[in-house]
Amino acid sequence: MNAGATGPASSTLPAGFQVQIDPRCARGGNLRYLVGGSPLRVMKLSDPALGMTSGDGRIAVHDNGTQVLARRLLDAGIAHPRPMSGPDVSDVTVVVPVHGNQSGVDRLLAALTDVSVIIVDDASDEPIRVPDCAGLIRFEDNRGPAAARNAGVAAATTGFVAFLDSDTVPDSGWLTMLLGHFADPTVALVAPRIVGLGAVCSDADPESSAVAAYANRFSSLDMGPREALVAPGSPIAYVPSAAMVVRRSAFLGFDETLRVAEDVDLCWRTHQDGWRIRYDPIAAVGHDHRESLRGMLDRRRFYGTGAAELAMRHGQLAAPVVTTAPLAAAVIGLMMRSRVGALVAAVILAVVYRRTRRLLGDIPRGRAIAAQNTARAAGFGLLQACAAVLRHYWPASLLAFAVSRRFRRWLPVVAIAEAAAMWIRNQLLDPEAPVMSPLHYAVYRRLDDLAYGAGLWQGALSRRDVGALRPVISR
Structure with missing residues (x-):
């Protein structure tokens, strides 16, 4: 145990170490233009850099140039390690x-x-x-x-x-x-x-x-x-x-x-x-x-109580919602299910698309990539908002359900749509995994969210700190 550690003494990759460019970052197999990572990055490889890369996106470290390129791609999340050896x-x-x-x-x-x-x-x-x-x-x-x-x-x-x-x-x-x-x-x-x-x-x-x-x-x-x-x-x-x-x-x-x-x-x-x-x-x-259903849900509740402890130690890293003001406004507009809301969302997402398109510069298929990333941002924003309503803030949602007729019509639609979207997403992400019926998944997901949310509020109340409930909305 090294409580006084101050980070790695060196970042130099050893000779023979290999990295593999994530094929999802090389759109259409084009290794010159790489788009990916979190946060989103755009990298354009020079001719010498391309010469260091095999046709399938592998880079083997053997000199300073390949070392620098491999390190940059790894740290950007655009490539993954393929080490040839390690400790025994x-x-x-x-x-x-x-x-x-x-x-x-x-x-x-x-x-x-x-x-x-x-x-x-x-x-x-x-x-x-x-x-x-x-x-x-x-x-x-x-x-x-x-x-x-x-x-x-x-x-x-x-x-x-x-x-x-x-x-x-x-x-x-x-x-x-x-x-x-x-x-x-x-x-x-x-x-x-x-x-x-x-x-x-x-x-x-x-x-x-x-x-x-x-x-x-x-x-x-x-x-x-x-x-x-x-x-x-x-x-x-x-x-x-x-x-x-x-x-x-x-x-x-x-x-x-x-x-x-x-x-x-x-x-x-x-x-x-x-x-x-x-x-x-x-x-x-x-x-x-x-374990039993009760045991599983109690475990989820217990996990939820940890958010308050994390918020006290790590501040905004533990926030239940992290977004930008424009994207939040677009998501609210979409969730309103009205013409005015749809118009507001369309305008904001058009601006997001234009900014993303400028960021991509002269990348081939830049328009398609910008459109895909804008749609992905909107989709993630919608899922994050649904999670907030159904998971993190469900006591407030329950109160709104009791007093608002419109909310009573809206909340079941959100609960069903979110479960359906996540079921499809999980199947696409891991198609070889066992398939669970959408109905069973929806029921257990909603119970799962209620249990975690209960733990989240329990932790916040017991620690008298609302950091784990406070969203982070940047400009």
Whole structure:
């Protein structure tokens, strides 16, 4: 644990390191003009830069020029790492915090046969038992998962530490897939995709209910099928501590005063300290999501309470809504479902389109790209507004529903339309995932939102801080 870390000492990629330009950023396969990243960037590669790039968008680092180009593309989120080597599994210690889950520990240890393991028993009522091949730390009083993980790191002697929860089971080869990312000296933390237990365990019990199916397919721990650079305000703002690997020299330590959202806090502090965080779904860790509907919703409520803690520590990064004033006005106009509202939205989006078109300059198909990005911004704005009404501010929506006849007609339409849009979006984003019926998805999504929103308000009221409820609207 290195609480005084000040960021990476070097950003130089090693010889042989490769990066791959995201094909979504090279419209029509044109590698000269690249559009992507978060926030949106436009890059035009010079002839020498194009000469460093293979036909499929790969760049291998072998001199200063390729090093600079690869670094710029990685940091812009326009390219993804394809390292050829990395640390060995023998340089990793797996730390498992646990409170009262002996069966989960036994199952996990059976899958961790080639790596050092430290189990941290956080004052289980019945002490956790482990074989001689694993280390054991026991707390006499319950200190929470943050303190348990920190104790495990302090006891480890390896250069890297992997955190796994006791209700997880990693897929074979998961560590090897993730460790290559640490060949980049700026990477402090890497996380795999967290999926349902059945996806990695052939002997896992089959799903027995729609609740289990929903939890496995739409868990809040699953960051999705696309690799990404993790950063606050980006599509993947953090990665969960249920499964992650950290560089010990860059590890800032979990905040032991937090019982929830300690992973988000760690990610945001790590990013602020100048380190990079990668999410790589090629590696998978199964999570046992099996619980009752009441248990699942209570867990969502618990997660919601963490927003107030994050707002107190990180300010606007924890805001429920982040947008610009013009886009907010356009979204409100669209949601009014009136001619005047539609006209206002059309004018504003036309201005947004023109600004985007000027930003793109002489890029081929610039008009089409500008139109796509304007439509995408409007769509994201609409979904964000729906989430605010149905998730973050639903107590206010409930009050409006009680007193306004127009709102009573409008809210059910929004609830159904948002669920339908998200169901379609999830199917398009991950077409190989199991399909859940739209009706079941809509019901559980609405319950999920109510539970999280209740936790959000609970946290804000208990901390007497409304930062987690305050939107951020810039010019």
